[in-house]
Amino acid sequence: MGRRPAASRRLAAAVAVAILLLVVASATAGAAEERGRRGVAVRQGEGRGRHHHRHAYAAMMYMGTPRDYEFYVAVRVMMRSLSRVGADADRVLIASSDVPRDWVRAMREEDGMRVVVVENLKNPYEGNLGGMNRRFKLTLNKLYAWSLVDYERVVMIDSDNIFLQNTDELFQCGQFCAVFINPCYFHTGLFVLQPSMDVFNGMLHDLEIGRDNSDGADQGFLVGCYPDLLDKPLFHPPENGTKLNGTYRLPLGYQMDASYYYLKLHWHVPCGPNSVITFPSAPWFKPWYWWSWPILPLGLSWHKQRWDDLGYAAEIPVVLMELLMYITIIAVTRLARPQMTKLCYNRRPEKQGALLQWLIKLAGIVAMVAAYAIPFFVIPCTVHPIMGWSMYLFGVLAFSTVVINAFLLPPLAVLTAWLGIVGMLFVMAFPWYHDGIARILVVVAYAFCSAPFLWASIVRVMDSLQTMLERDPHFPRLGDPAPETEFSKLY
Incomplete structure (x- = not known):
């Protein structure tokens, strides 16, 4: 009888331990499931050693767009510019888990950022994004x-x-502050927030239930979270350095749209400090692309910052290889010109129908277009504008020599567009315009005056192609003896 109570106690203790283990396992599994369901950062502690301040400037980076590398360079330049202006805060990068490790290492070790690695948040509005807007699919990582x-x-x-x-x-x-670039909707290119897990979890819940989103991206979602921000007071920093509570509108000077600059060619934003320039334009005209200057003058300011902070070590080897390629093309084309001429006319006159002549003309025009298009796409996108435009013009010249020698076209007619581009660059880069309107009018006038010359060059090229076809019978096939005629002696 004495053993039964002891056995009962041991059994009860075992049951209690089992129940406790079950509860702990269930709680652990539930927490893991919640983290997986909501996409909370699995390695959020990375970079904690760099946490030195109470405040932070944060940016995000995710993969999956055609311009991932360009945005990687842009983030590094922007974050380094914060150090140049003396920002007394941590610099944090919210990076998706698929960002390349060497990029993460460079930003952490070379740029001094604190990198927080996260899993991409699922965008329930993805179906509403169409065309180019699909690049905003992962902006909810903000x-x-x-x-x-x-x-x-x-x-x-x-x-x-x-x-x-x-x-x-x-x-x-306060707890949330943003700038109204649009008269009705605030802009999420820069906003202030007070971190809070309660707010974060509430936003994740809103994503799950599908809160209304006007654009399918982060801006439409946050506008829905703070719909009354337009009615809030304007932010003025207290002189004693205390923090405000509530929500506020930020003055326009904290998010100056670059388009304001292009109207006056100088800043004129009297309602706030002229502190931050933003470029909410088409993706192909961001300031880091070499072709953005002098089309958009502020692109040179961005590249000046990059030159001071990062340089162009990654692009210079590619540029040198392209330069060598262009020099080789010009040299080989010049040496091979006689044989290229024979290849071009290696046809029997009796087989030249109207369709064949039309195809030969089309091939000449396509070759000219390719000579102007190919160099544009092979130049590194984030190289310095002066270097980029120089390489583009030299590349067009190299490929145009192939077209000129292959089809025996007049050089001036083929290079008329090249000369027009050179002139347009000088017109747009002219530094003494009174304002942006005058600059636009001069550019339009230049294009209007250049149009007749461009049209005349196209007509001349077509006439040259027709002349080439008419002269064809006077050129022998390869391997056949060339007849000695007075006409052929001219060539």
Whole structure:
């Protein structure tokens, strides 16, 4: 009888331990499932050693667009510009888990960023994104900024910003602050927030239930989260350095749309500090692309910052290889010109029908277009504009020599567009325009005056192609003896 109570106690203790283990396992599994369901960062602690401040400037990077490398360079330049203006805050990168490791290493070790690796948040509005807007599919990763609870305030910024001066006073703003570039909707290229896991989890819940989203991306979602921001007071930083509570509108000077500059060719934003330039334009006209200058003058300012901070070590070997390729093309084309001429006319006159003549003309025109298009796509996108335009013009010249020698076209007619591009660059880069309107009018006038010359060159090229076809019978096939005629002696 004495053993039965002891056995009962042992059995009860075993049951209690089993229940406790079951509860712990269930809680652990539930937490893991919740993290997996919501996509919370699996390696969010990476870079914690670089956490030195109460505040942070944060940007995000994700993969899956045709311009991933360009945005990688843009983030590095922007983050380094914060150091140049003396920002007293951590610089945090919210990077998706598929960002290349060497990029993460460079940004952490060379640029001094704190890198937080996250899993991409599923965008329930993906079906509403069409065409080029599909590049915004993963912009909802910005919501991870609310999970940076190590900081009291975070300024979330896009990679297409240029900082002109220190903006640390933004950390005095309230729980959410943003700029209204559009009269009705605030812009999410820069906004201030107070990190909070409660707010973060609430936003994840809104994603699950499908809160209304006007554009299918981060801006439409956040506008739905803060629909009354337009009615809030304008932010003015307290002189004593205290932090405000609530939501505020930021002055326009914290997100100056680059298009304002192009109207006056100088900044004139009297309602706030001229602190940050943003480029919410078409993706092909971001400031880091070499062709953006002098089409968009501010592109040179961005490249000046990159020259000071990063240089162009990655692009220079590619540019040198292209230069060598172009020199080789010009030399080989010049040496092979006689044989290219024979190849071009290696046809019997009796087989030249109207369709064949039309195809030969079309081939000549396509070759000319290719001579102008190919160099544009082989130049590194983020190279310095002066270097990029120089390589483009030299590349067009090299490929045009192939077309000129292959089809015996007049050089001036083929290079008329090349000369027109050179003139257009000088017209757009002229530094003494009074304002942007005058610049546009001069560019339009130049294009109007150049159009007749371009049309005349096209007519001349077509006439030359027709002459080539008519002269064809006077050229022998390869391997046949060439008849000695007075006409052939001219060539």
